[in-house]
Amino acid sequence: MSGKIVELTVNGRTVEEIVDPMEPLQSVLRNKLGNMATKTGCKQGGCGSCTVLVDGEPIVSCLLPAEAAVGTEITTLEGITPDDGLAPVQEAFRDHFAMQCGYCTPGMIMTAEALLERNPDPSRAEIEDAISGNVCRCTGYDPIVDAIEAASESMNGQGDDGA
Amino acid sequence: MSKRRGTGLATVNYPTGMNLGGDPTQALIHSTTTGNFVVTLSSTDLGQGLKTAMAQIAADAMGVPVDNIIVDTGDTDTGPHCMGTFASRGTHRAGNAVIDAADEARDVLMEVAAEELEAAPSDLEPDGDGNIHVLGAPDRSISVMDAAMAAHFEQGRTISGRGIGFKPKSDVDPETGEMDPDSTEAHATVVTEVEVDTETGEVDVLTVKAVYEIGQMVNPALVDGQIIGGAWMGMAHALYETTDPYYPDIDHKPGSFGEYSLPGPSEVPDIEYEVLEIPSQTGPYGVKGIGEMSATPPIPAIVNAIKDAIGVQITEIPVTPEVVLRALEDEKESSEEPPVAENRDGGDEP
The missing domain is CATH 1.10.150.120 ([2Fe-2S]-binding domain)
Structure with a gap:
């Protein structure tokens, strides 16, 4: 199976990325887009350490295929952190x-x-x-x-x- | 449904550090060109705040601001030796090592500053704000940064120090059995109140009240984190956690966070504590360890409170609802047995 180019909107910026079939959003955010705050935890939805906001709702990003997040607004910890200081x-x-x-x-x-x-x-x-x-x-x-x-x-x- | 309340107590005498075959932790300190001091350790910070505590101790011992300390615990392959952060020994052993290393580095820093100020090293004193003054002559001073620059680029010297926190091996006296197994001992008493539901077997820990005698605190906020986190973890061990729960088949044991039984935020009891600071003879500034002991005494205190509530001494953990219900059942069966056994089958009981 081959990868597919998808368009994701992360922290207000739209980016294109090659994702594998069923590749979790967590993996794309952390390993491909460099949002290192999105931790790799249990990869089973049981620990919450990969929680990000999808259209404002908190979701465990290890259980959401990246392809399913196309067309949504994804927010990671980097997205709520001001350039200067802290939220x-x-x-x-x-x-x-x-x-x-x-x-x-x-x-x-x-x-x-x-x-x-x-x-x-x-x-x-x-x-x-x-x-x-x-x-x-x-x-x-x-x-x-x-x-x-x-x-x-x-x-x-x-x-x-x-x- | 019947809910019964009980109170239980446990007291602990907890060792800091171990005897092992000689128990060392080393520290190295050196200055950068700009007067920061790098403390190199192999003692690992797991989140307990060891790096913060070591930066505070190094700053105090060097006489420089804590902002000018960089603690590097990067690599146990190449760093100075540490036996490990276990046995509540981190702050005790590494703290002694850091003070030892800082003593040597501070002597060099004073010699360098003395040459720049044309004074005797013994007449100099750091003010803790990043300057070194000549005693009795407040206008004669040099910043730590200028001294470090002078060492690197003018005097050709390395401001550095080597230190060790060490407990020698202690053998057992063959005559008396006496030995010296640890470096100091901390103490605590924990009292818990529980509510046991005799219908469902569920145990709710209502309060944890504790007094910890832990020597000099380096950082009260870190101590608070250990005590609150430890109380929760002790409750988790007492009532919830096991990697091998009782199941008919071992294949049913938990394989993920979702299946592993842990108390959540709404199960946290009300926790109150006091700290008594009675300095140890051996620790840096009188430190004793608080790490592990925060999680251990809540366990017997909770099991004792369950006994007070339902009258049964439970001898296994975790005390799951099933354990409570089986204990109540056994108790009921044994109390229902008639005093005279001759009318019953198997009547050989006393």
Whole structure:
């Protein structure tokens, strides 16, 4: 079987890439387009470390064939990171020390982005529910939930101390 | 349905480092041309924050800002030797090695600065902000960067240091059995509250309250990360995790993250803790290890709380709902046996 040229829109830029039949979007994003934040995790949809946004919805990109993403808007962690500085969710993760090894962090942040987009003021239970498909081995989740809660507050203009 | 609550306690005496056949970790420090100091280690940061802790220790020992420290743990093939980040030994061993290396490098830095300032090395002091001053003459100073440049391009010197954190081999005394197996010991007491559903066998950990006695903290935020993450991991070991769960057929064991049983974010209990800093005699600045011990005492504390809740001592982990229900069933059967056995088959019980 031979590859096929597809057009993908990643972080606002349309690119052409040769993809193999059934090649996962994760593999194309990381290995062909250089979006290194999209981690290679379990490759079975069980860990969430490859989470990206497809038309604003968080999906595990290891389970989506790249061809199926043609015509969608794909957003990776690189796409939400400003040229200068960090996005509010990224800042909150840093300030609340919401990572140790960092492997789950890009997927966690993309899941949080999608949550805060559709629900700008989530409860703690809603945050826990949203990230329940993203596995973290190090933090015990509490610092991650704290960070997403704080990001929601700062994005809604109720930052706790402005520090 | 009946939910029963219980409280359990566990206390741990946890070794930092091992005896092995002599247990070394080496560190090398050298300055770049611009006065940054590269700390080369083979001790690996798995996310516990070892690089951060080593940068802090190196900055303190060199007398330079932490921003001027670069920790390179790149390659265990070519780097100085480290036995590994295990036995909660990383900060203890590598920290001692870094201080040892920094002592040597700092002496060279002071000699270089002394030549530039036309002063005696013993009269110099770094201010921790990137400058070296002549004691008693505040206007006579040189930046660390200028000293490094002078070393490289004028004096032809290498500002560097070699260090080791070492525990010699300790043999067992054949007469008494005595030996010295570790470098220091940290301590903790953990109390947990659980709720056991006697209908479904499910155990919910409500709270984890702990006191950790861990020597001098290098970085409280890293300690917090270890304790919170460790409490969750201890709960995971106590109630969920096993690579070989009981199944009729071994082929049914989990093969992926989706099948491996782990507690998620909504199962995290309320965690509260206190840290007591009682310096060790052997660690850098009195450090003891906190790594592994954060995940171990929650396990017996949870199993003891289950005993308090349902009156049965469970002796295996993970305590899955099936384990709870079987334990309750066994308990019920043994308590239903009549005191006099002569009317029953197999009546040879006491």
